[in-house]
Amino acid sequence: MKHLSKYLLIAFLCLVASQNRIFSQTYLVDTIQYQGDVDYPINLVILGDGFLVSELPVFRDSAESYINLLFTVDPFSRFKSFFNAFSISVPSNEQGAAMHPDTLIDNYFGSTFNYAGIERLLVPTNNTRITNVLANNFPEYDQVFMLVNSTKYGGSGGWVATASLHEDSKEILLHELGHSFANLADEYWAGIQYAREAINMTQETDLEKLRWRNWYGDNNIGLYSHAESTSWYRPHQNCIMRYLGEPFCAVCREGLIESIYALASPFKGYEPGITTFHMSSDSVLFKVELTHPEPTSLVRVWYLNDEMIGENVDSITVRFTELKDGRNKVIASVTDTSSWIRPYEDETYHKTEVEWVVYTWGVGSEQQIKIFNHSAISIYPNPVYDYLNVKILGEQIGEVFIELYDSQGRQIKNSIIQYPGRHSLEMSNLEAGLYMIRISMDGNYLSSRIIIKH
Ligand SMILES: [Zn+2]
Incomplete structure (x- = not known):
């Protein structure tokens, strides 16, 4: 009896496991680039649609070459150390993408051209499958790419930056990444339904209030009206958000850097790990571990009770005798001083701080x-x-x-x-x-x- 119930239990567990496999299928996850624990850097995840099982090696090679290309493009080139990158190999039963949303094919993520009546608009339509694959294989994703196994020109933005394998598609993916990652607008005229106030699109003509006023007149940044709708303006005439093959303009580049810092702090770690404590020894070593852009533009400043005690060092020793009685504050402040960032005077979005509160009360031989x-x-x-x-x-x-x-x-x-x-x-x-x-x-x-x- 005992054995039987044990057997039944095992059988039941096998049944649960096999059902789980149906609903939470796992696929091969390949690491393309690894800079640290997935909780810390920005995780790029590449999915593929319309690749047959036999074509998955092609998918993995394509994914790797996209990632390699991405980190040759500014500003990503400087921020490579802020990103992990992975590919997930999901096979499709049918190759390629549908030509029209009304006639979907048996690819895995429902990718189709001609989305919303626009031929080059290539969109993976099965969001449930995308979210399930991510949840079961890589829930820590920050930005998702979809490579579609078709040589026809096409791509789309949205939360999944999508592109086909057309020879220009690497450029499409960079353009779409601008939409997905930094919410950049198109700098070509995409139609009035896409016109909106954005990092790189505005109707503001007052140069004092212009969102890219700190760049105006520099790096070919100006206020250029769209010929098709003259009340809307772009910051540059030749940005990749307008023409494939061009770099990101200075305004878009800054927007991308802001998104990078919004997702990943330059602080990889710090010691002591507890930020409020009592000084119970003669000295304490304060230490930060940073992720630097390449070349580094991070300036490190240390403060003890608002007084600067160190500059451009990763650690500093604070002695008990330097502390006042009661509450003390030690701050490690890191600012990106890159010329690619031009914050407005009162904005310090690229400044990150760690603050420790250290309590003490003086020691002496007298009461x-x-x-x-x-x-x-x-x-x-x-x-x-x-x-x-x-x-x-x-x-x-x-x-x-x-x-x-x-x-x-x-x-x-x-x-x-x-x-x-x-x-x-x-x-x-x-x-x-x-x-x-x-x-x-x-x-x-x-x-x-x-x-x-x-
Ligand atoms: Zn731009």
């Missing part, structure tokens, strides 16, 4: 008295031999929570004492050394280093 929430607290003597006295004076009645930490930050003991009054805490059973006492009162706290000697 210390601090006014704290209308109470005077004394902790003495210091150094301590057998007993540490905590005296709290004041008119209010209440309880304080006392914790003692060793130099490694481990809690050694804790107790609750009533105030006002004086309490003696036994220390003779503790090893000689440096300790931190923390007193919490009414949601506030203070801490002090004490030295135990025997």
